[in-house]
Amino acid sequence: MFEFISSSIGILSALISLLVGILTVIIIFRKKQLHVPELIFSLGPLPEEARKSKRDFKKSELLSLIYSFQDDHYGDVVIMVPYTFENKGRDPVKNVRLQLEYDSSNLIDNRTIKYLYDNSLPTLQKVDEHKKIALVAVPNKLDQDIDKVLECRKTQVIGSKAIVSYEIPLIRPGEKLILPDSLILRNNVLLSTTDLGFGERGFEHILKNISSIEQIRDFFISNAWVYAENYPSINKKFKIFSVKTSKRSLVEKILEQISKALWFGRFPRKGIYFVPYLPSWFLKKRTTGRRFGEKLYKYEFVMIVIPAFAKINTKNGSKYLFENIADSAVEFAVIYSPNCNYYDLPEWVSNYENLIRWLGTSSKPVIKYT
Numbered sequence: 001m002f003e004f005i006s007s008s009i010g011i012l013s014a015l016i017s018l019l020v021g022i023l024t025v026i027i028i029f030r031k032k033q034l035h036v037p038e039l040i041f042s043l044g045p046l047p048e049e050a051r052k053s054k055r056d057f058k059k060s061e062l063l064s065l066i067y068s069f070q071d072d073h074y075g076d077v078v079i080m081v082p083y084t085f086e087n088k089g090r091d092p093v094k095n096v097r098l099q100l101e102y103d104s105s106n107l108i109d110n111r112t113i114k115y116l117y118d119n120s121l122p123t124l125q126k127v128d129e130h131k132k133i134a135l136v137a138v139p140n141k142l143d144q145d146i147d148k149v150l151e152c153r154k155t156q157v158i159g160s161k162a163i164v165s166y167e168i169p170l171i172r173p174g175e176k177l178i179l180p181d182s183l184i185l186r187n188n189v190l191l192s193t194t195d196l197g198f199g200e201r202g203f204e205h206i207l208k209n210i211s212s213i214e215q216i217r218d219f220f221i222s223n224a225w226v227y228a229e230n231y232p233s234i235n236k237k238f239k240i241f242s243v244k245t246s247k248r249s250l251v252e253k254i255l256e257q258i259s260k261a262l263w264f265g266r267f268p269r270k271g272i273y274f275v276p277y278l279p280s281w282f283l284k285k286r287t288t289g290r291r292f293g294e295k296l297y298k299y300e301f302v303m304i305v306i307p308a309f310a311k312i313n314t315k316n317g318s319k320y321l322f323e324n325i326a327d328s329a330v331e332f333a334v335i336y337s338p339n340c341n342y343y344d345l346p347e348w349v350s351n352y353e354n355l356i357r358w359l360g361t362s363s364k365p366v367i368k369y370t
Contacts, residue, residue, distance in 0.1 A: 076320025202345025209261035
């Protein structure tokens with residue numbers, strides 16, 4: 001009897017020690033999790049009101065940028081693509097590096113940027129200190145030295161790929177930084193991403209569909225990477241367009257055409273589709289491959305910029321239209337896209353029916369909605 005009680009007490013003590021150990025690990029882990037940085041990287045910025053406008057938009061990202069203006073034929077057009085960093089955690093994010101990869105034809109060198117800034121005299125809106133929003137790499141001639149800003153911008157060309165990088169030493173908790181990168185438009189429409197090091201043959205079918213849209217003047221992709229000392233790397237791809245109109249009604253039609261191009265020419269019909277059962281937690285955790293979630297579609301935000309330009313003549317006779325971001329008008333819209341990583345579509349996905357197969361469902365709804 002005594003031996004039985006002793007062995008029971010020993011087992012109970014071991015179980016208690018095990019539970020205490022598990023609880024200690026959980027507490028340490030939770031405390032660590034509460035204090036890690038939470039870095040949000042996006043195109044933008046995107047107003048929160050846009051996400052709140054519809055329930056389906058809550059988790060939508062801003063992944064496309066459209067510059068809408070009539071052809072002036074004055075000279076080369078230089079735009080600014082804004083990238084946003086926000087630290088929503090409790091700890092600072094250290095030694096942040098933004099690396100942008102896009103076609104080298106769109107690259108503009110630092111010397112030309114400095115000349116354009118010096119001759120356009122941009123008037124920038126003051127920083128709202130209460131919201132902790134800072135403009136970095138956008139020199140205000142009263143507050144910042146353009147030379148110091150351009151020291152942070154490094155460029156490199158490998159083949160037909162341009163690599164532009166910016167170094168940000170620290171992003172403090174609650175801080176939001178907006179970093180616009182200057183690009184030059186070349187009236188080119190991207191037809192392949194092979195030289196940029198991403199994308200499969202199926203996506204080239206989509207590029208062909210987009211290239212057939214008559215009103216698109218420029219289209220390329222900025223493949224953005226973010227690295228930090230104390231945060232996992234982030235990779236996002238942003239579609240950048242310029243279109244040959246400034247009329248909102250025509251821009252909306254172009255957006256619909258772009259959206260249809262992602263679906264190979266037509267949208268899924270309204271209805272209930274047969275989908276082989278897969279647990280929702282599994283679908284949500286997938287980051288590559290086929291469908292990301294239970295839905296066949298997702299919404300992507302688009303920033304529509306109606307740019308204000310300064311006309312600049314250089315000493316060697318070159319002419320530029322240089323965007324003044326302080327005076328440019330901005331609106332937001334959405335496009336309807338397949339709920340998958342369409343950059344990685346295999347070659348056989350070349351039409352609507354094969355895309356639906358890739359998404360793992362039937363090509364026609366079981367129950368149609370009218």
